[in-house]
Amino acid sequence: MSIVTIRKPRTPEPRALVSRDCGEGVCEVDWLASRRHESDLDVTAFGELAMAKGWGDGLPLVPPTDARVQAFLQANDRHPDEVICELPPMRAECTVEKIAINAVMAGAAPQALELIIAALLSVAAPDFELYGVNTTTAPVFPAFVVNGPVRDRLGVPYGYGCFGGAAASAVAIGRAIRLIMRNVAGQVAGETSQTTFGSPGRVAGILVGEWEERSPWAPLAERRIGVKGDAVTSFGAMGTMNILDTTSQRPDHFLEMIGKSLAYPGNNCFSPAMPYGEVMVALNPICAEILGKEMPDIAEVQERLWRYASLPADWLQALHREQLEAQGRVRDDGRIYLTPEPKDIILFVAGGLGGLHATALHTFGSSLSQTQPLAQATATATAG
Amino acid sequence: MTVGLVLDPTSTRDDDNPSPGPDAGPLAGKRIGIRRDNIWRAWDWISELWAAKFRAAGAEVSFWRCFGRSGEEGERMERELAAWLATLDVAVVGLANCGSCTGWTIRDAITAANAGLPTTAVATKNFEAFAHTIARRGGRSGLRVHVLPYPLNEQEREVVDAVGESHFAGLLEVMGASLAAAERAA
Numbered sequence: 249m250s251i252v253t254i255r256k257p258r259t260p261e262p263r264a265l266v267s268r269d270c271g272e273g274v275c276e277v278d279w280l281a282s283r284r285h286e287s288d289l290d291v292t293a294f295g296e297l298a299m300a301k302g303w304g305d306g307l308p309l310v311p312p313t314d315a316r317v318q319a320f321l322q323a324n325d326r327h328p329d330e331v332i333c334e335l336p337p338m339r340a341e342c343t344v345e346k347i348a349i350n351a352v353m354a355g356a357a358p359q360a361l362e363l364i365i366a367a368l369l370s371v372a373a374p375d376f377e378l379y380g381v382n383t384t385t386a387p388v389f390p391a392f393v394v395n396g397p398v399r400d401r402l403g404v405p406y407g408y409g410c411f412g413g414a415a416a417s418a419v420a421i422g423r424a425i426r427l428i429m430r431n432v433a434g435q436v437a438g439e440t441s442q443t444t445f446g447s448p449g450r451v452a453g454i455l456v457g458e459w460e461e462r463s464p465w466a467p468l469a470e471r472r473i474g475v476k477g478d479a480v481t482s483f484g485a486m487g488t489m490n491i492l493d494t495t496s497q498r499p500d501h502f503l504e505m506i507g508k509s510l511a512y513p514g515n516n517c518f519s520p521a522m523p524y525g526e527v528m529v530a531l532n533p534i535c536a537e538i539l540g541k542e543m544p545d546i547a548e549v550q551e552r553l554w555r556y557a558s559l560p561a562d563w564l565q566a567l568h569r570e571q572l573e574a575q576g577r578v579r580d581d582g583r584i585y586l587t588p589e590p591k592d593i594i595l596f597v598a599g600g601l602g603g604l605h606a607t608a609l610h611t612f613g614s615s616l617s618q619t620q621p622l623a624q625a626t627a628t629a630t631a632g
Numbered sequence: 633m634t635v636g637l638v639l640d641p642t643s644t645r646d647d648d649n650p651s652p653g654p655d656a657g658p659l660a661g662k663r664i665g666i667r668r669d670n671i672w673r674a675w676d677w678i679s680e681l682w683a684a685k686f687r688a689a690g691a692e693v694s695f696w697r698c699f700g701r702s703g704e705e706g707e708r709m710e711r712e713l714a715a716w717l718a719t720l721d722v723a724v725v726g727l728a729n730c731g732s733c734t735g736w737t738i739r740d741a742i743t744a745a746n747a748g749l750p751t752t753a754v755a756t757k758n759f760e761a762f763a764h765t766i767a768r769r770g771g772r773s774g775l776r777v778h779v780l781p782y783p784l785n786e787q788e789r790e791v792v793d794a795v796g797e798s799h800f801a802g803l804l805e806v807m808g809a810s811l812a813a814a815e816r817a818a
Contacts, residue, residue: 250702284640285639316662337769338645338769369636377706379735380736385731386731434643434769440769441731517670522670523705524700575670614700616702
């Protein structure tokens with residue numbers, strides 16, 4: 249057998265929207281097809297109804313009344329019956345209306361719709377393998393890295409506490425996506441999802457920006473698919489793993505510490521079920537600056553990290569080693585590398601300026617990261 | 633208290649074929665395909681044991697092993713699966729023994745069943761209900777599922793072989809398969 253490599257990500261077709269310019273009132277075409285349920289509109293009472301019906305995640309929810317959903321749609325340039333994608337395991341159609349209802353429930357701002365849609369399109373791409381992500385025993389969930397001015401328009405954090413803890417509207421956006429996974433994709437723990445432990449990331453997700461202005465390299469979306477501006481990259485994340493380094497001084501020393509830390513034996517990149525995988529690493533701005541001075545080409549950073557992110561095959565138990573050998577993963581140097589190629593270590597810059605930590609997100613199996621540009625309204629037209 | 637109407641946030645898909653599909657019938661002379669994966673060695677052992685019994689019944693047996701389901705590897709898997717199914721009269725598809733692998737086992741079994749093949753998926757007990765749920769969500773609620781004990785892959789070979797032996801008759805029942813009298817005697 250030979251090493252199974254991962255192809256470079258494809259660039260999705262850009263989508264231009266026509267502004268509907270609905271004015272003060274509701275767009276005439278904004279009919280809503282969803283079933284109505286009578287409910288006490290008090291947040292606590294609605295929360296009880298939502299939990300009883302299986303719609304909720306345990307946190308308070310905003311009641312999705314016609315008025316709130318219409319207002320959400322009115323601020324955007326999509327019709328409610330537009331089918332965005334099908335989401336497994338339910339395979340039900342995810343319409344703009346369902347996205348809007350769940351976004352309202354999560355408390356997301358209407359201005360977040362195009363980011364949510366781009367995020368959903370990215371995970372609905374076949375190579376993301378959402379079917380496996382949503383059904384597995386693993387704790388995996390889609391994490392999203394946002395590029396472009398939309399970061400600041402929507403308050404997507406990329407500095408201190410960006411992976412969680414920063415007070416940011418991104419929490420509601422991430423939660424909206426999670427509610428869509430529950431209510432449209434049909435991902436329910438213990439029923440359609442066999443996740444053994446789950447993850448905090450299955451409540452509000454991870455929606456983090458890249459601190460492009462502090463990165464010595466081009467933005468992630470531009471490096472991946474050549475898109476400059478607003479875009480989102482999805483990654484099937486098993487959680488976050490902190491890597492502390494208070495000792496290194498030279499760039500290569502940092503990379504050795506990060507690379508060796510990435511290659512822990514129980515991570516899914518070494519799963520016998522999947523002969524390939526990716527890993528995502530957030531480098532803090534201070535570390536990125538140090539690395540960038542010596543390595544202005546990020547491919548060199550990836551190459552060095554990749555060489556450190558490996559294990560000697562004979563260090564593993566025989567049963568584990570034999571399965572990896574059967575996949576052709578033991579190379580001529582007797583080592584098993586975390587990913588097929590250096591490019592499969594996906595890097596971006598984010599985080600506070602403390603400078604002592606990196607954050608790694610390990611993949612789930614054959615789920616491959618996807619990058620999707622956000623659609624933009626390009627002209628003004630009157631809805632009819 | 634203010635009472636009003638709220639919009640339903642869920643989507644459903646109601647299409648379903650509740651049929652289990654055709655019985656496998658007499659096995660002699662038939663081409664039986666067994667789907668394997670890249671993770672459960674216990675399933676390799678049991679399917680090897682069952683293949684020997686199918687051959688003793690006069691059937692031909694072929695194996696197909698699935699690997700990654702994304703990227704170029706995933707596209708290759710889809711092509712291989714379609715080509716392999718076209719060579720079969722009967723499909724036995726395993727092993728549903730985790731979340732994603734149950735998902736893909738059932739998905740491949742549905743592909744086989746939708747191609748008109750007598751098809752039986754094989755799951756371990758812990759994933760039995762999940763297998764039926766996923767089959768229903770995939771539009772084939774009546775999909776045949778034979779159930780092996782759980783945990784299985786953690787057992788030694790002699791234990792697993794005994795499971796394979798003791799479950800063969802049950803497998804045939806779920807498949808709607810029959811052996812000739814001479815084969816049963818053997």
